[in-house]
Structure formats: structure tokens, C-alpha cells
Amino acid sequence: MKFSLVIYAAPYSSESAATALRFARSLIAQGHELYRLFFFGDGVHNVSKLTVVAQDEINLQQQWNALINEYKIDSVVCVSSALRRGILDQTEANRHDLGVASAYESSEVAGLGQLIDATLNSDRVVNFG
Amino acid sequence: MSCLHTINKSPENNLLKSCLNVVCSGDAILFIEDGVYHCASLVELQAIQDTVKVYGLREDMLARATLVRTMDSVEIVDTARFIELCCEHDKVVSWF
Amino acid sequence: MTNNAKKPIKSIITFISRSAPYGHNKANLCLEMALASAVFEQDVNYVFLDDGVFQLLKGQDGSSVQSKTLGNALEALALYGIENIYADQHSLEKRGIVSADLLPGMQLVSGDEVSKLIENSDTVFNL
Numbered sequence: 210m211k212f213s214l215v216i217y218a219a220p221y222s223s224e225s226a227a228t229a230l231r232f233a234r235s236l237i238a239q240g241h242e243l244y245r246l247f248f249f250g251d252g253v254h255n256v257s258k259l260t261v262v263a264q265d266e267i268n269l270q271q272q273w274n275a276l277i278n279e280y281k282i283d284s285v286v287c288v289s290s291a292l293r294r295g296i297l298d299q300t301e302a303n304r305h306d307l308g309v310a311s312a313y314e315s316s317e318v319a320g321l322g323q324l325i326d327a328t329l330n331s332d333r334v335v336n337f338g
Numbered sequence: 339m340s341c342l343h344t345i346n347k348s349p350e351n352n353l354l355k356s357c358l359n360v361v362c363s364g365d366a367i368l369f370i371e372d373g374v375y376h377c378a379s380l381v382e383l384q385a386i387q388d389t390v391k392v393y394g395l396r397e398d399m400l401a402r403a404t405l406v407r408t409m410d411s412v413e414i415v416d417t418a419r420f421i422e423l424c425c426e427h428d429k430v431v432s433w434f
Numbered sequence: 435m436t437n438n439a440k441k442p443i444k445s446i447i448t449f450i451s452r453s454a455p456y457g458h459n460k461a462n463l464c465l466e467m468a469l470a471s472a473v474f475e476q477d478v479n480y481v482f483l484d485d486g487v488f489q490l491l492k493g494q495d496g497s498s499v500q501s502k503t504l505g506n507a508l509e510a511l512a513l514y515g516i517e518n519i520y521a522d523q524h525s526l527e528k529r530g531i532v533s534a535d536l537l538p539g540m541q542l543v544s545g546d547e548v549s550k551l552i553e554n555s556d557t558v559f560n561l
Contacts (some may be wrong), residue, residue: 321470336432409455
């Protein structure tokens with residue numbers, strides 16, 4: 210089946226982002242298709258590449274990035290949620306004269322149209338917040 | 339048409355009560371994250387209609403030491419089964 | 435705006451807005467998603483449930499907390515062509531809110547009616 214996941218939760222603040230990551234891995238392992246990841250609200254922090262965690266802890270952002278790259282997953286971070294939380298790709302960073310990009314290149318900064326498209330093209334939409 | 343409802347907060351947050359107001363017979367409820375504390379509470383579980391199947395996520399129970407406290411009426415499932423449940427129902431409604 | 439839908443179809447999306455305004459941004463996120471759905475011409479149901487009914491009180495002024503007034507934003511629902519706007523009667527009663535307190539244009543519904551809306555939807559966003 211085709212799944213899309215919507216992630217509203219920031220990493221570390223609650224368990225939900227980690228639950229979503231486990232869910233994503235497991236559904237790929239089962240041979241389902243992950244049509245899209247959509248990071249919304251505080252969930253946009255999951256695509257930040259400017260993070261450092263203690264050596265004995267899991268870097269969730271890095272793990273999302275690795276999963277997205279390994280399986281070439283279509284991953285979208287909502288532009289309106291992202292910009293106000295300091296999550297910018299290089300294009301947005303240049304446009305707003307902020308210099309450095311903070312979002313992993315593996316996710317695209319785009320609008321809510323991509324969420325609606327995901328609901329139209331997925332058999333199941335599962336929300337994690 | 340049936341629905342899988344997930345609940346991820348402890349009973350204190352009243353998500354189950356909200357969910358039960360709109361649940362249909364044939365739907366299922368899956369407790370995840372802090373929601374698994376419902377699975378150790380007979381009072382909470384008794385509020386759920388017999389026509390609604392109840393599941394709890396094993397990984398979250400293991401983390402919280404609630405696996406042994408889980409009531410018999412709850413079917414314990416892993417994440418792989420969580421995904422199957424999503425497929426077996428027509429849609430997923432998350433309560434968070 | 436781009437729409438990459440491979441099979442451009444119409445679906446029924448129900449939004450259940452369950453959070454009070456201002457204290458948390460869930461109410462705003464829910465509204466944002468619904469407006470986008472309307473822009474992309476989906477069939478939208480918008481339901482206020484639990485603390486979500488606090489969003490419907492008349493006379494809000496977000497400026498006193500440096501915020502946009504959510505009550506005004508809700509009037510945008512109609513402007514975007516969203517006509518199926520419901521408030522859960524039980525949630526209102528529980529909070530001592532009567533119809534005279536409410537913004538105009540709400541249909542009052544029971545829990546059973548909300549469950550029918552969910553049943554008839556393709557996708558449900560609940561936050």
C-alpha cells in the first residue's frame with residue numbers, strides 16, 4: 210500500500226518523531242511504498258542539519274536524513290512552518306540574505322499543496338504528533 | 339468502512355473519552371507511546387464498547403515496564419503489526 | 435502553486451480541530467491545512483470538538499497577545515468556500531457555551547453525526 214506520514218512533533222520533546230521514524234522504517238521493510246513524508250509545525254525541526262547530540266544518544270535528524278537518502282523518499286518540509294522556525298534550504302537562505310542553510314538537502318521546502326497531493330495519492334495517511 | 343484510532347497520551351488527557359464519543363462498532367483503538375498506560379487500567383478499558391477491538395504497542399510497553407501489567411483484553415502488537423492494522427482499516431485517525 | 439497529483443481526483447477531507455486558540459498553535463495548523471485543501475478544491479468538513487469549540491467565541495482580540503485573531507481567521511473558512519462547518523454540541527454544553535456566544539455559520543452536531551462525517555471521509559486530520 211501507499212502511505213504518507215505527517216509529522217507534527219519536534220524531535221526529542223516527545224516520543225512521536227521517533228515513533229514515526231520506526232513506523233517509516235517498518236513499512237518500507239514490509240514492502241509498502243512511502244509516497245511522502247510531510248513535516249509540519251514543530252515537526253520541521255526533524256530536517257535540521259545543524260544539530261549535535263551526545264555520543265551515546267541517537268541523532269534523529271541524521272537518521273531521518275539517512276532513511277530519506279537510502280530509499281530516495283519524497284520528503285517535504287512545510288515552507289510556512291519551516292521559515293519561521295529557522296529551517297531553510299539554500300534557496301530560502303539566499304533569498305532572505307541569511308547565508309547558511311539549516312535544512313538537509315534530502316527534504317524539499319514546499320507548500321501545503323504537497324500535503325493535499327499526498328492525501329490524494331496515498332492509500333493511508335498517518336499522523337504523528 | 340472501519341477506522342483505526344491511535345491514542346498517544348496517558349488517561350489523564352481524556353483522549354480516550356473524546357475518541358469513544360465518535361467511535362463506530364468495528365473500529366479499533368491502538369494505544370501507543372504514553373497511551374499504553376490505558377492498557378494497564380481496567381477502569382479505562384471497561385469504557386470501551388465490546389465491538390471495538392483494543393491493541394497496545396509492545397515497544398512502548400517494554401520501555402515503560404507495563405507489559406506485565408497489561409490487561410488480557412488488550413492485544414499486544416509490534417510496529418510491523420501496527421502497519422498491518424493501518425492496512426486492514428480504511429483510515430487512521432490519530433488522537434494526540 | 436504546483437499540483438503534482440498524478441490522478442487529480444477529489445477527496446473528502448475532515449478536519450477535527452480540538453485545541454483552544456492562542457495557547458498552542460494546533461488550531462492554526464488545522465486551519466492552514468483546511469484552507470489549503472479548499473484551494474486545491476477538495477471537499478472539506480471542519481469540525482470543532484472538545485477545547486476546539488473555544489475558537490468559536492465571539493469578541494476575540496489576539497492583538498493583546500501579539501497574535502492574529504483566530505476568530506477572524508475562521509470567517510475565512512467561508513471565504514474559501516468551506517461551508518460544512520460543525521461544532522460539537524456536547525463539547526459546547528460541557529463548557530457552558532450557548533449559541534449566542536458563537537461566531538455565525540456553525541451547524542451544531544452530535545457525536546454520532548461527527549462519527550458519520552469521519553466514516554464518510556477519505557482522510558481525517560485530528561489535532
